[in-house]
Amino acid sequence: MNLDRQIHRVFGLEKSSPPVRGPPLPVSDMSLAFKGYPMLRQAEVFLSVPALERWRMEHTLAFSQECCVCLRAAQRFLPVHAAPGWMSLFRRKQLLAGVPHCEEHGRQDEARLLVQVNPWSEWVCQIALIGMNEAFLLKTRELNQAGDMAPPWKAFPGYEPMSSGWRQGNGEYWFAHVWSPFWQRLSPEERQQYNQRWAAPPDWHSRLMDLP
Numbered sequence: 001m002n003l004d005r006q007i008h009r010v011f012g013l014e015k016s017s018p019p020v021r022g023p024p025l026p027v028s029d030m031s032l033a034f035k036g037y038p039m040l041r042q043a044e045v046f047l048s049v050p051a052l053e054r055w056r057m058e059h060t061l062a063f064s065q066e067c068c069v070c071l072r073a074a075q076r077f078l079p080v081h082a083a084p085g086w087m088s089l090f091r092r093k094q095l096l097a098g099v100p101h102c103e104e105h106g107r108q109d110e111a112r113l114l115v116q117v118n119p120w121s122e123w124v125c126q127i128a129l130i131g132m133n134e135a136f137l138l139k140t141r142e143l144n145q146a147g148d149m150a151p152p153w154k155a156f157p158g159y160e161p162m163s164s165g166w167r168q169g170n171g172e173y174w175f176a177h178v179w180s181p182f183w184q185r186l187s188p189e190e191r192q193q194y195n196q197r198w199a200a201p202p203d204w205h206s207r208l209m210d211l212p
């Protein structure tokens with residue numbers, strides 16, 4: 001099922017044609033206006049280790065207890081299902097549980113959120129979310145990226161510290177957008193503790209301690 005049909009099913013929105021250009025709105029890099037949905041926002045979340053454990057156990061994410069559409073207090077918690085296909089007409093796969101909604105926005109039996117789950121490795125899980133409220137998506141990203149990120153030697157096993165895998169493809173993307181921001185937030189003491197906690201191999205230990 002393509003994205004347009006999924007958006008129509010979940011949000012009841014039609015693609016605006018032509019896609020909205022118009023006067024410059026306050027530009028958000030999360031806007032889906034370029035795909036014809038100025039009402040929608042998208043966010044990419046890379047699960048931290050605590051979020052990954054929650055995901056494996058319960059297939060859910062950490063959410064603030066606010067409606068994903070309007071941020072009012074949450075009253076109902078709804079699932080996201082996989083897009084219906086003819087194989088799954090009778091039993092639709094649940095992708096994500098427990099998305100908070102207020103009374104008004106939670107009347108249907110499905111969350112007003114689209115989710116795509118992309119496991120890149122045992123320790124790297126990328127989750128793409130599409131929703132209507134940018135603040136809710138940002139909060140969800142913050143909550144699920146809190147705590148340790150898995151170290152590079154677990155995230156991409158087989159990549160040595162100087163591997164060319166860190167300069168291309170998923171390895172490069174993850175190192176630049178997930179690992180580096182995480183590592184830069186740690187103090188020198190926290191970096192030492194992290195390397196002990198994760199039993200850093202000697203070559204990785206020295207490589208990481210050299211990073212800015």
Ligand SMILES: [Zn+2]
Binds near residue numbers: 071
């Ligand atoms: Zn609401």
